[in-house]
Amino acid sequence: MTDTPKSHGRLSISASLQPRDLMDTRPRLKGAWTARIITLFPEAFPGVLGLSLTGRALDLGLWALETVDLRPFGEGRHRNVDDNPAGGGAGMVLRPDVMGAALDQAALGTPADRSRWPVVYLSPRGAPFCQAMAQRFAQAEGITLICGRFEGLDERVIEEYAVEEVSLGDFVLTGGEIAAQALIDATVRLIPRVLGNQASTEEESFSEGLLEHPQYTRPAVWKGRAIPDILLSGHHAKIAAWRKAEAERLTKERRPDLWRAYCASRGRDPDGDREL
Numbered sequence: 001m002t003d004t005p006k007s008h009g010r011l012s013i014s015a016s017l018q019p020r021d022l023m024d025t026r027p028r029l030k031g032a033w034t035a036r037i038i039t040l041f042p043e044a045f046p047g048v049l050g051l052s053l054t055g056r057a058l059d060l061g062l063w064a065l066e067t068v069d070l071r072p073f074g075e076g077r078h079r080n081v082d083d084n085p086a087g088g089g090a091g092m093v094l095r096p097d098v099m100g101a102a103l104d105q106a107a108l109g110t111p112a113d114r115s116r117w118p119v120v121y122l123s124p125r126g127a128p129f130c131q132a133m134a135q136r137f138a139q140a141e142g143i144t145l146i147c148g149r150f151e152g153l154d155e156r157v158i159e160e161y162a163v164e165e166v167s168l169g170d171f172v173l174t175g176g177e178i179a180a181q182a183l184i185d186a187t188v189r190l191i192p193r194v195l196g197n198q199a200s201t202e203e204e205s206f207s208e209g210l211l212e213h214p215q216y217t218r219p220a221v222w223k224g225r226a227i228p229d230i231l232l233s234g235h236h237a238k239i240a241a242w243r244k245a246e247a248e249r250l251t252k253e254r255r256p257d258l259w260r261a262y263c264a265s266r267g268r269d270p271d272g273d274r275e276l
């Protein structure tokens, strides 16, 4: 009844020979991390993921993106995917039978073990997305993402398919597509060779439980504001110590929650003023 998942990028055979597809010479790298996305709006992908480093990595086959259009799984002549909420109220709810059929198709060729291939519903009720989660997803073979619309998904399909709910934050979007792209972006950049400079993921915000230190570049003085002398001193140990102290200061000021966790993991008093 439906097609196999549609691939984006230059890497798989496509029915429509756009110039981009005609340039398709490289096969997808074997075992490349794959995001499979169930959505009513496949045209939203790859979106920003097709640009810059994630786009280049997609073209190189370092990761792959496939969309599963929910619409063809819909019921009747109009391919309805939603219905009124049981118990009444505003809005519409995505039907479990329709989403179940899409999930069955998305599962083809993927391991059933959720640790090897998580199945995630982007949802404001989910566990807050974080760097540790991105690390976990990057270590899997791929991921299936469900983008909700309207009032969201029938609860039974979440239970039946052992779907994990993940939230982008405490706000409500109209659909899961933007959230899915954010999740994929944060995950894909942790895959080896996607970023040119792997060291940059080791030093940046959250990698050590701290926010990143301030960054500067030329000109040395701009609108009367100078780059801190220490950064121009060439003294690597002092620069590292300054950055660490700044990272700690910013984390303490802006994110008391992260600061407490950081101190606890190091047996340090979060209220102590240890000079660095």
Ligand code: SAH
Residues within 6 Å of the ligand: 121, 122, 123, 124, 125, 146, 147, 148, 149, 150, 151, 152, 153, 166, 167, 168, 169, 170, 171, 172, 173, 174, 175, 176, 177, 179
């Ligand atoms: N009625 C739901 C919100 C539905 S918003 C509720 O109150 O919880 C429609 C869709 O947008 C959701 O199904 C979900 O896929 C997506 N979405 C909205 N906010 C989100 C968030 N903070 N994180 C991830 N996905 C979100």
